[in-house]
Every structure is written in C-alpha cells, then in structure tokens.
Amino acid sequence: MKKLLFLLLALSWPALQALQAQTSLSKADQKTLIYLAEEEKVVRDFYQAMEAKWEATVFSHIAGAEQRHFNRAVDAAASLGIELPGSLAADKPGEFQNKELQQFYDELMASGSQSLEAALRAGARAEETDIRDLKQALETTQNETIRTTYQYLLEASGNHLRAFHKNLAAQGVTYRPVVLAQADFDAIIAVGEKGQGCQGQKGQQGEACCQKKGGQKGQCCQGAQKGNCQGKGKGKQSLN
Template identity: 40%
Template structure:
C-alpha cells in the first residue's frame, strides 16, 4: 500500500543536564512556499513512502509509550521546578510524531490521545507507578524518568529487531539514541544531588555504556553544531504540488510526495551535539 506522506526521520530535541549546549543543526526545515519550482524537480513527481514492517499491535504500543512518557514529563514539569522536564516532554512529543508518521505509511489507525489513558493495561500500570514517584518528590520524578527511559530503550531495541525495513529501523535507532540522552541527563542531575542511580531494566554494563556515550549530554546553551533534525527540508524542490520532502538523519530532504516541503537541502532545525 502507498501513502502520500513521506517518512520524516526524527532525532528529537535532546535534553541535557547542566551545563552543555544545544547546537543549530540540519533539522526542522521551512514549510512549503509558492516559489517557482526548478526544472529538475517537477511538481508531478510522486514517491511513495515504504510501509513500515512493524506489526500493528507493536506500533500502537510504541506510539502509546511515547504518549505516556510525554504525559509523565508534563506532570513532573507542572509539579517541580526543573526545566528539563518540560524539554524532555517536548522531545517525547516529537518521538510520538515520528511513530505516528510510521503508522501513516501502513494506514494504521491509532487510538485517540488522552492523558493518562492507554489501551495497554501494562502501560497504564507503569504510568500509575511512575506517577507515584513523580508526586513524591523532585528526586522521585527524576528516578521515574530514568526508569521510563530504560524501559523505552529496551522496548525500542525489541522493535528494531522486529522491523525488517530500513526506514523504520532508522527511526527507532534515532529514538533509542534520544532516550539514551535523556537517561544520561536525568542520572547526571541525580548525581549532582549526591544520588547514584541504579539501573533496573538494563544490565549494569549496558547502562554504563549508554550514559557514557559521547555527547550524552550536558547543557542547554545554544551554539554551532551539527544537529540531527526533524525536518521538511529547505532546498531546491518547492513543495507546491504533489510532493512532500523526506528528511533523513542529516536533515537533507528529497523531494517529493505531498506538497509540504522543499527538496534537497539542509534544514534550519535545532539539533543537539555532545562532546563538550
């Protein structure tokens, strides 16, 4: 089956415990504009996205897990004065967008989003348990976030092993890296309070490798850097006809599918880079 929506590979805005910086990278590009299209990018060119090979149940569960993460971090942000919760919540919303777009490639219907309500009983139970930690204290909220990111990393790895198409695997790999950044940020914040986080899902060696990965974050300052962005590119093909730009990891778009973007070019999105 075909869809007129091209897959946007997402690398969400990553959150870092202070201090590290956020770089401007190839990422969220500009929307369509009415400029005349170049001869090498005809308006009538159509490229269908590859349907995701994830099973429907797994895809729905993945979308709801990202929704639950967003709900949890929004609740933590409303209760505790730690800006990182808001930033992670925004990233989780972008994670959800990426997975919803995967669902669109296979015409998968998703349940309506409702905070705190999920079709999976296990997910609902996890949300309830983590919310108890969030309501307990700011430290509890940080621990809840760390446990959630561990869970997310495990589940995204399982999904990558299930998927057989490269676009889906690339999206899932980007989301896994983002969860690693979140986990590193949360545990560094706990460490700054004299608390050593003990992993509960990942093996100790695996956990150590995740949070030690170069670039697993530190600050929120803006600065130059290569970002990995969610983008509708900013380049030579104007999306004024049946063509929507697809932006892979480096923010370079390829025209076309639905008239929502402009082709080959780097976006102007916000990316995050490490190794400060």
C-alpha cells in the first residue's frame, strides 16, 4: 500500500508543481505569455511564406530560428501550467486567435508580397515589434522562468533585426525604424556592425551574403564582392 501511495504521489507531483506555478502567476503574466507565444507564431508563419515566395536565404534561416522561439515560449507556458488556446495549440499556418495578431500577420503578408525589398522591410518591422513587446513584458513580470524566456527571445530578435538591416543595406536600401525609437534601433544595429554578414551570420571581412538560397550562378547580393558570398549551408551561424 505504501509503495502504491508513493507511486501515485510521484506521478502526480509534476501536475501539482504546474498547478502551484500557475496559481502563483498573475493573470497578466499568463495573458502576456500567451500573446507573445502567438506573436512568435506570426513572424514564423510570415517568414515561411516569404521564403516560399522569394526563396531568400535570410527567411529560411530566420524561419527556423522562429520555430525554436515559438517552441521555447510554448514550453515555458507548459512548465507554468498555462493552457494554450485551442487555435494556438493546433498551430495552423496563418491562423491566429488574437484578432490584433491576425491583423498584424495580414498586414505583413500584404506588404511582403509586393517585392523582396518590401518583404525584408516587413521582416524588420516584425522584429522591431517583437523587441518593443518583449521589453514591455520584461518590465511587468518578476517570474524568473518568464523573464529568462523573454530575455532569450529579445536577444534573438536583435539578431534578426540586424540580419534584415544587413540584407537591405546590401541592396542599397537605408532602413529607418518604424516601431522603435531611432536611438534604440541604432544601439541594436551597432552590436553587430563588425564581422557580420547580411543574414546575421559572421562573414569574412564584412562581405554580404547571397539573397537567393544557394545563390544564383555564384553571384552575391548587391554590394558584396564577387565570389565572396556565403551560400546556403556555408559558414552558417545560429540566429538563435
């Protein structure tokens, strides 16, 4: 009988821990974490769609990173006993429970479908939005699990913003922030000024990268030196 009771307690302990964690969280913390998890889904779905449309390597790399970010946010919610909305758990591309995020996704898609440059601009805007929302969320929570998750996502979003900025610069485009203050934007970009390729990867002597997956006949994107681009699968560094 004692062994049976011990087994039952052992099996129920994770559930009790999750329940305790959930009850110690404020409703605001729970709501914000769910919102930011779905926001990660927005940018992931958008990048996957842009990768399919434009075949630009930057979208391939960052879409993969955003999948990890979405998983990280979902795992954090699960560890805290937060139940995800049905539509978020179903994870259907382009479908979102939050109407504000659905509108945001639709706007990104409308912009990004116009041209590669417009898609890169939309990607930068998405990362700016992520950074703003994550910074605001960090100011309002004291939960260490949530704070660690947000800090991880914030650092990664900075990497992605620099990647889009580099890709646009390689096309001769000067990107101006549309969400963040200019000073905040400049500080983020300055972090990766040395030794960064246009996809947020460490390049050699600051060369830019190929825009198309695998390159086109070995050509680099505008502004790069001939023969120096980093094709898909070469010189890759994690974008978090």
